[in-house]
Amino acid sequence: MRxxxxxxxxxxxxxxxxxxxxxxxxxxxxxVEAARxxxxxxxxxxxxxxxxxxxxKAREEAGYAQYQPATDYALKARDLAKEAREKAINxxxxxxxxx
Amino acid sequence: MRSRALLALLAAALASGCATxxxxxxxADVARADVEKARRSGAVKCAxxxxxxxxxxxxxxxxxxxxxxxxxxxSHLDLxxxxxxxxxxxxxxxxxxxxTIRDRKQPPPPPPPPExxxxxxxxxxxxxxxxxxxxxxxxxxxxxxxxxxxxxDTDGDGIPDADDACPxxxxxxxxxxxxxxxDTDGDGIPDxxxxxxxNPEDKDGFQxxxxxxxxDxxxxxIVDRMDACPxxxxxxxxxxxxxIDRDGDGVNDxxxxxxxxxxxxxFKxxxxxDGDGIPDAEDKxxxxxxxKEFxxxxDTDADGIPDAEDKxxLxxxxxxxxxxxDTDRDGDGVxxxxxxxxxxxGMPPDGCPKKYTLVEVKKDRIEIKQQVHFASGKWLxxxxxxxxxxxxxxxxxxxxxxxxxxxxxxDNVGTEAFNMRLSQKRAEAVGAYLIxxxxxxxxxxxxxxxxxxxxxxxxxxxxxxQNRRTEFRIVSLE
Numbered sequence: 001m002r003x004x005x006x007x008x009x010x011x012x013x014x015x016x017x018x019x020x021x022x023x024x025x026x027x028x029x030x031x032v033e034a035a036r037x038x039x040x041x042x043x044x045x046x047x048x049x050x051x052x053x054x055x056x057k058a059r060e061e062a063g064y065a066q067y068q069p070a071t072d073y074a075l076k077a078r079d080l081a082k083e084a085r086e087k088a089i090n091x092x093x094x095x096x097x098x099x
Numbered sequence: 100m101r102s103r104a105l106l107a108l109l110a111a112a113l114a115s116g117c118a119t120x121x122x123x124x125x126x127a128d129v130a131r132a133d134v135e136k137a138r139r140s141g142a143v144k145c146a147x148x149x150x151x152x153x154x155x156x157x158x159x160x161x162x163x164x165x166x167x168x169x170x171x172x173x174s175h176l177d178l179x180x181x182x183x184x185x186x187x188x189x190x191x192x193x194x195x196x197x198x199t200i201r202d203r204k205q206p207p208p209p210p211p212p213p214e215x216x217x218x219x220x221x222x223x224x225x226x227x228x229x230x231x232x233x234x235x236x237x238x239x240x241x242x243x244x245x246x247x248x249x250x251x252d253t254d255g256d257g258i259p260d261a262d263d264a265c266p267x268x269x270x271x272x273x274x275x276x277x278x279x280x281x282d283t284d285g286d287g288i289p290d291x292x293x294x295x296x297x298n299p300e301d302k303d304g305f306q307x308x309x310x311x312x313x314x315d316x317x318x319x320x321i322v323d324r325m326d327a328c329p330x331x332x333x334x335x336x337x338x339x340x341x342x343i344d345r346d347g348d349g350v351n352d353x354x355x356x357x358x359x360x361x362x363x364x365x366f367k368x369x370x371x372x373d374g375d376g377i378p379d380a381e382d383k384x385x386x387x388x389x390x391k392e393f394x395x396x397x398d399t400d401a402d403g404i405p406d407a408e409d410k411x412x413l414x415x416x417x418x419x420x421x422x423x424x425d426t427d428r429d430g431d432g433v434x435x436x437x438x439x440x441x442x443x444x445g446m447p448p449d450g451c452p453k454k455y456t457l458v459e460v461k462k463d464r465i466e467i468k469q470q471v472h473f474a475s476g477k478w479l480x481x482x483x484x485x486x487x488x489x490x491x492x493x494x495x496x497x498x499x500x501x502x503x504x505x506x507x508x509x510d511n512v513g514t515e516a517f518n519m520r521l522s523q524k525r526a527e528a529v530g531a532y533l534i535x536x537x538x539x540x541x542x543x544x545x546x547x548x549x550x551x552x553x554x555x556x557x558x559x560x561x562x563x564x565q566n567r568r569t570e571f572r573i574v575s576l577e
Binding site for chain 2 (some may be wrong): 045046047049050053054057061066069
């Protein structure tokens with residue numbers, strides 16, 4: 001058991017990049033899809049477009065094995081997607097303005 | 100030399116990489132400035148997607164530049180510039196127009212109007228306060244110079260930032276506004292990539308890109324102006340040119356008339372396969388040793404006729420006989436081909452014998468047709484034999500090189516000792532007669548054989564008479 005743990009730790013140390021970046025990417029992906037469902041693309045186009053762009057770049061960097069920027073961009077995409085989603089939700093909750 | 104070339108290549112690559120990186124960073128700066136401008140014009144609201152894409156792509160470009168990926172950086176920058184342009188365009192139409200609404204002064208005595216009228220005046224605006232009205236300002240949100248239509252020129256080089264590849268460093272238009280690198284030694288290679296910035300490149304076609312003069316390109320210790328081959332190392336003995344000897348015969352190719360075939364120095368590098376001292380090119384028989392007078396062909400029997408023309412190459416012979424030896428059947432010293440009497444001992448030049456009456460010259464002897472007569476029991480030559488001996492004298496005169504042996508013989512009557520002495524004395528007496536007649540003594544020898552060499556039986560008177568005789572044997576003709 002100890003040996004297995006040691007091996008796992010060694011593998012994690014040797015390839016910690018993917019270990020960190022992969023969950024970040026998944027998380028960002030989920031957030032972006034959630035924002036899309038909330039129609040953030042129309043309600044918060046700046047944030048949503050940015051989120052999509054960062055997520056795309058994060059995937060690209062992960063493809064080049066550049067895990068640190070991949071992680072950074074994924075986290076940024078996640079935050080932007082969250083922000084876009086919140087704005088979309090707020091916009092939909094706002095009472096319709098009467099002229 | 101190779102390492103120099105590599106260094107030069109590396110320097111050029113680095114210089115090129117730096118130049119590309121600098122240009123990309125400058126472009127990123129410009130794009131960022133444009134985004135700022137767009138933002139101020141309300142682009143986030145008017146063109147949110149374009150602004151977002153422009154901003155994010157600038158950030159991505161910077162990341163790629165930091166990683167050294169110029170191509171990917173360029174593609175992000177292109178995207179950023181395209182989007183910022185769109186954002187600027189869109190924000191022009193949707194941004195807030197500066198409008199001033201003023202109340203119009205009301206006339207003093209009024210019949211009060213039912214409602215107040217408002218007049219809208221649109222004034223000339225100058226949002227960036229650079230003195231250039233927005234309508235004429237190409238960069239209405241960035242303060243700039245009037246001569247540049249209101250656009251900024253941060254480094255003051257006369258090129259607006261938007262067109263300036265290096266907006267923060269002044270430079271001429273020829274280099275897109277980037278500064279020109281210094282060239283201290285004036286060799287046309289900027290100092291930043293010049294490995295010898297203080298020594299001008301000699302531009303002799305050898306490593307001219309490194310900026311360093313190469314006085315001895317090939318490093319052979321001979322300066323280029325004295326070196327017949329400045330780019331190929333070679334010893335001074337060869338005027339700086341490499342010693343090339345393809346056939347390895349010790350004769351350099353430039354002096355070797357046969358550079359691909361090993362040869363001898365005395366023949367300027369050409370071979371002499373048969374070792375006869377005549378090079379193969381001039382040797383009619385290059386594989387067989389021969390003589391110079393026969394163009395290198397052999398004359399085995401040394402008769403002066405080369406083997407190829409000699410009918411008898413192994414036996415010496417005159418040319419007249421095709422190189423074959425002459426035959427002389429009669430042994431008279433006149434070759435058969437010249438001898439009119441090839442079977443009769445004769446004299447030169449025709450080889451025919453003289454007609455003697457009492458003697459006849461044979462191959463090995465002078466044959467006498469009579470016997471020499473002596474006084475009985477004595478050695479006195481009797482006068483009746485003088486005619487015979489005179490003809491022997493004539494033969495010896497006709498053949499002046501002939502040497503003869505005068506041999507005296509007896510029968511077996513009497514003691515042997517007596518006969519031996521008598522035959523000797525008689526031979527000597529004949530010899531004395533011939534000497535007396537003018538024949539040289541050294542051409543004659545006298546021998547007495549006594550009864551030892553009979554030619555007939557001593558039992559009969561006839562036989563004994565035949566055994567008593569004098570003979571003239573030819574010893575030599577030459």
